[in-house]
Structure formats: C-alpha cells, structure tokens
Amino acid sequence: MFDIDLQSRVPIYEQLYKKTIELIIKGVLSENDQLPSVRALAKELGVNPNTVAKAYQELERSKVIYSLSGRGSFISRISDMEIKEYALIDFDESVREALKAGVTPDELKNRIDAVTEKERSAP
Amino acid sequence: MFDIDLQSRVPIYEQLYKKTIELIIKGVLSENDQLPSVRALAKELGVNPNTVAKAYQELERSKVIYSLSGRGSFISRISDMEIKEYALIDFDESVREALKAGVTPDELKNRIDAVTEKERSAP
C-alpha cells in the first residue's frame, strides 16, 4: 500500500507524506481510519522509524491526520480543495516556466490530455 | 542578471543552471554568447568559484554551453524544441501530481488560462 522508492532522490518521509494523501484521494483511506503504527510501518517498509515518525508529524501539522496519544494516528476530515491546493501551486509554477520557454497555452492543454491518457492506461 | 536566492533550499549551482536556461529562453543569452568567467560571476554573486564552476560543468555536460580551453564558456546552439523539452518535462510531472490529487483535466486547463492571463498583465 505504502510502496516507496528507496533509491529515489525524493526523501522517504516526503514520499510517505504524498502517498498518504494519494491514498485518501483514491478512497483507500477515509476519515477516522487508523494508520499503521510508526514502528509497524517502518518495519514493513524497511526504513528507520524516525523517518515514518517525521512523515506522520508533517501530516499532522498539515491537519491531514490527527493522533490520539497512546492510541495511534487517524485520518482527519479534509476537504478535497485543501488537497488540490498543494498540487496546484506546483502546477501554476510549471505553467509559468513553460510559457517562458515559448510553449503556447494550447500546446500545454494538449499535453494535459496526453498525460491523462497515459496515466489512465498505466497508473 | 543571474540573480539567485541564497536562502533557498534549492542548491545555488542548480539555481544557476536553471537561470542560464531561462536567460536563453528569454533571448537574453544567444548562441555563442560568452558567459561571465567562473571567477567574475562568483565575485558578482558573492559565492564561491567552485559553486559557479559546478553549475558550468553541469551546463556543459547537458550541452547547453561549451567551453574553449583558456578562453571561457559560451552558449551552445540549442533548438527551440530542446528548450521547450526542458520546460515540458517539469510540466508533465506537475500534471501527474495534480491528477493524483484529484484535479480534473478541465480544471487544469482553466488554470492554464488563469496563469496565462496573469502573466500577460504582470510579467
């Protein structure tokens, strides 16, 4: 479920952070669902417990999860818009870069369709 | 010209790398233009020559610039298509991220129009 890439240059804790949000969006994780414990997940993934703990802390800071002391971590109620905001900040930036590079808005729109198509067939 | 953000978590050499490509895109730097020498740019930016040298080496490896020994570094001939490719790689990635976050392709297209509009008025 939380498959991560240890060889990636993206920090593991960041991958876990994004993966969790992705699982919520996909409906795999829902409001009030309990997350695996730090130690359990760390063991399963073969990573340092501190790394998992850091991801959970970041998720809690962003109000994506909440934790009850001694009981564990749970998915918060989170509006879709909040999640989307994150992705869109990066998106806007990449649009700006592409416009600067001389790509036209229409080319970008075609590109969206191409990527959407590709993701649908091989997600 | 090569304004960089020393506070950023993005490595200075990487900022210089991207900045150079951006300057080419904007037409500020053209084919065969000479870049400032490693030492001159380092002094101007207040960073270590090694840091600038690293950026130049990466740019040369990517064929964005070439250097003539003992003479300096110069902008290579880069096709517009190659320049666009640079920008589109980032764009595609951000599209993928947005789709994962549950943003629909149509929302992204609207977003492109919004950003385009904003850039046109305040570039």
Next chain:
Amino acid sequence: MFDIDLQSRVPIYEQLYKKTIELIIKGVLSENDQLPSVRALAKELGVNPNTVAKAYQELERSKVIYSLSGRGSFISRISDMEIKEYALIDFDESVREALKAGVTPDELKNRIDAVTEKERSAP
C-alpha cells in the same frame, strides 16, 4: 583494493571511477555490495572526502552504483554486456589511432595474441 596513483596526471576521482568498474569486472565487487563510505575511503586513501564524493557521484550518474540516502552507496546490477561496452569504447578509439599511425589490421591482431599470451602467464 582501491589503490590509486597520487602522482598520475589522471585525476584521482577519475582513477577511482575506473578502479571501481575494474573491481566489478574482476568480480571483487558484485551487485548490491556496499562501497566504503565517502569518509572511510577518503581516509584510507589519504585524499579529501570531496574527491571521493565526486567519483561516487559520477559513478551514480552512470548508474554503476546507487545510493540509499543515509545508508551508503551500493553496486548496481550491470549486465556483462554493459561492462564490455565500457572497455570496447576505449578499444575502438585505440584501433582508430593505430590505423592512423599506419599500423595494419593484421599487425593489430598479432598484437592482441601477444598481449593475451603475456597476460596469461603474468596476470
């Protein structure tokens, strides 16, 4: 193991790069074997950690090794063909040079037999 020649005009980081590939070819280093840490190898060789780091970065860029953040650097899976390719690029170049120098293909072939014979007796 990683014996290098500090007097050589060949940069140390390049010697380390080639040496690593040579150790893989000889079977001394195999897939997933861990390399000594940057600091440990630097100390052992009496060179600066930055120099070793540069060699490792080049090796990683060439996919000869991979690194797991916070854990260290490891030998990638490289096919025998890939290893041979490395050696043959140099070989082709030396053949071209020899042809330019007026050596005939037959002379080169005889030379191969001579070297092979010599290596067999004193490897």
Next chain:
Amino acid sequence: MFDIDLQSRVPIYEQLYKKTIELIIKGVLSENDQLPSVRALAKELGVNPNTVAKAYQELERSKVIYSLSGRGSFISRISDMEIKEYALIDFDESVREALKAGVTPDELKNRIDAVTEKERSAP
C-alpha cells in the same frame, strides 16, 4: 590541413602534434618539407601562437621535426616503426583492459575489422 577541434577536451597542442604525425603517415608531409611558421599557423587556426609553438617543441623533442634557426621547422627522417610504437602502447593497454572485462581475443579481432571498415568509408 591542420584541422583541429577547439571544443575538444584534448589540448590543442596535442591535437596539432598528432595531426602532424598523421600527415606524415598519409604522405602529405615528407622528409625535409617545411612546416608553416608558428605565427602563420596560429593565425590560420585562430589559436594562440604559444600553443603552436608548444606543439612544434614537442615534435622537435620527439625528433619528428627539426628546426633551423631563423629558417623554420622541417620534417625529419622518421622511421615508420617509431611512429607506430606510440600508437601501439595505447593499443596494448586497451587490449589488456578489454581482456579484463571479459572480452575474448576473437571478439577484439572482429572489432578491428568493424572499425577498419567504418574508417575506410568515413575517415
């Protein structure tokens, strides 16, 4: 005639050195032929006179050329074997590397034919 590649990482003086020997082998330059003056060649190639001078010095040190003070530089009588020796030292080394990489002598011989063929069609 002395076409060189300014962008190459091979020093210009070394390219000139090799080029001169190549021209002798091809018969373009023969015993007692006069070489262009340092200044003339430097101007023609658009390089620093010091660079040409260095190449000539190296050629003289290797007895490939001789110079008469005030008159210029001339091609020496040089045996083919002397020239070949240079190339063969590199060749032997590359053969050793290839053997270490597990390439068989027969594969190397086939490779020689392939390179010879390619050079013949596009030198």
Next chain:
DNA sequence: GTGGTCTAGACCACG
C-alpha cells in the same frame, strides 16, 4: 552515520 552542498583558498595546464 551517510551523502550533498558550500566556503576559502591553492595549484596546475592550457592558451
């Protein structure tokens, strides 16, 4: 502990 980035500076080959 591990690699990544950076500084301040030196020395060198090449031109």
Next chain:
DNA sequence: GTGGTCTAGACCACG
C-alpha cells in the same frame, strides 16, 4: 586569464 582539480573543513538533511 580561463577552467579543472584538490585540500581542509563546515554545515545540513536524511535516516
């Protein structure tokens, strides 16, 4: 003057 290599060391993020 120009870039390439290297040292000696610091600080940092990640794990």
